Amino acid sequence: xxxxxxxxxxxxxxxxxxxxxxxxxxxxxxxxxxxxxxxxxxxxxxxxxxxxxxxxxxxxxxxxxxxxxxxxxxxxxxxxxxxxxxxxxxxxxxxxxxxxxxxxxxxxxxxxxxxxxxxxxxxxxxxxxxxxxxxxxxxxxxxxxxxxxxxxxxxxxxxxxxxxxxxxxxxxxxxxxxxxxxxxxxxxxxxxxxxxxxxxxxxxxxxxxxxxxxxxxxxxxxxxxxxxxxxxxxxxxxxxxxxxxxxxxxxxxxxxxxxxxxxxxxxxxxxxxxxxxxxxxxxxxxxxxxxxxxxxxxxxxxxxxxxxxxxxxxxxxxxxxxxxxxxxx
Numbered sequence: 001x002x003x004x005x006x007x008x009x010x011x012x013x014x015x016x017x018x019x020x021x022x023x024x025x026x027x028x029x030x031x032x033x034x035x036x037x038x039x040x041x042x043x044x045x046x047x048x049x050x051x052x053x054x055x056x057x058x059x060x061x062x063x064x065x066x067x068x069x070x071x072x073x074x075x076x077x078x079x080x081x082x083x084x085x086x087x088x089x090x091x092x093x094x095x096x097x098x099x100x101x102x103x104x105x106x107x108x109x110x111x112x113x114x115x116x117x118x119x120x121x122x123x124x125x126x127x128x129x130x131x132x133x134x135x136x137x138x139x140x141x142x143x144x145x146x147x148x149x150x151x152x153x154x155x156x157x158x159x160x161x162x163x164x165x166x167x168x169x170x171x172x173x174x175x176x177x178x179x180x181x182x183x184x185x186x187x188x189x190x191x192x193x194x195x196x197x198x199x200x201x202x203x204x205x206x207x208x209x210x211x212x213x214x215x216x217x218x219x220x221x222x223x224x225x226x227x228x229x230x231x232x233x234x235x236x237x238x239x240x241x242x243x244x245x246x247x248x249x250x251x252x253x254x255x256x257x258x259x260x261x262x263x264x265x266x267x268x269x270x271x272x273x274x275x276x277x278x279x280x281x282x283x284x285x286x287x288x289x290x291x292x293x294x295x296x297x298x299x300x301x302x303x304x305x306x307x308x309x310x311x312x313x314x315x316x317x318x319x320x321x322x323x324x325x326x327x328x329x
């Protein structure tokens with residue numbers, strides 16, 4: 001049973017982490033909860049495509065306000081390492097946070113493409129997209145390069161195709177598209193997008209900001225903004241050594257894993273659907289488990305995706321032309 005002296009640390013303030021906090025408070029838990037996330041704002045990645053194109057704030061959660069409302073401590077820093085036996089999270093400059101229960105809800109991470117110069121302003125891996133910075137960059141950028149290795153990159157290109165920008169789409173192996181490829185390519189090309197298949201990005205050129213991209217063609221393309229969809233993985237330096245992603249109790253007592261980080265099939269997926277609903281369901285179950293007995297057995301829902309063709313039809317449906325001023329924050 002949880003009480004006001006029970007210390008719970010939630011590492012990751014995405015859909016799973018926030019849902020867990022809501023569930024704990026809704027069932028009356030008085031536990032001392034700390035949320036750790038390096039960013040102030042949460043945006044559901046499935047909604048980012050539409051949010052990029054207008055200035056509305058609905059769908060965006062201010063984690064500071066959320067924590068204040070739910071009487072939770074908020075540490076807005078990036079975790080450097082975790083001692084799972086002690087359930088302690090360490091930071092570069094902040095004091096460590098130690099708890100009785102540690103919940104990993106850190107989501108998925110983009111794979112590193114090993115591109116020289118990817119630290120420059122205007123380069124974004126999909127998992128690191130800052131909505132407000134990207135909106136600002138979009139309002140100024142004329143030349144946009146998108147690298148796609150999953151459906152997410154293609155969807156980003158399609159979403160931005162109405163902005164009267166020069167968009168170049170570079171892809172890895174797109175054989176996963178199967179019979180959908182021809183229709184998708186036709187739709188992207190009709191939106192004014194230049195497509196280059198089986199091409200790698202080698203270097204981001206520029207001093208402080210992105211100016212151009214060197215590719216494996218070999219050829220250099222002008223670019224003011226580069227978006228890299230390199231695929232996603234749940235494995236990161238923060239996971240316990242030797243620990244495979246799994247929902248619920250990990251191999252360490254008092255340490256749990258929920259949300260997308262627990263999807264062991266994530267790195268093999270080429271499209272992502274149903275994550276938000278599953279993360280919420282897992283969070284509610286974990287809140288109940290913690291309120292009863294930490295070792296209580298539970299039936300954890302897995303990640304079930306929509307049928308591929310149906311998902312493609314939904315996210316690439318025809319839409320009206322989008323004017324460029326819609327992307328301004």
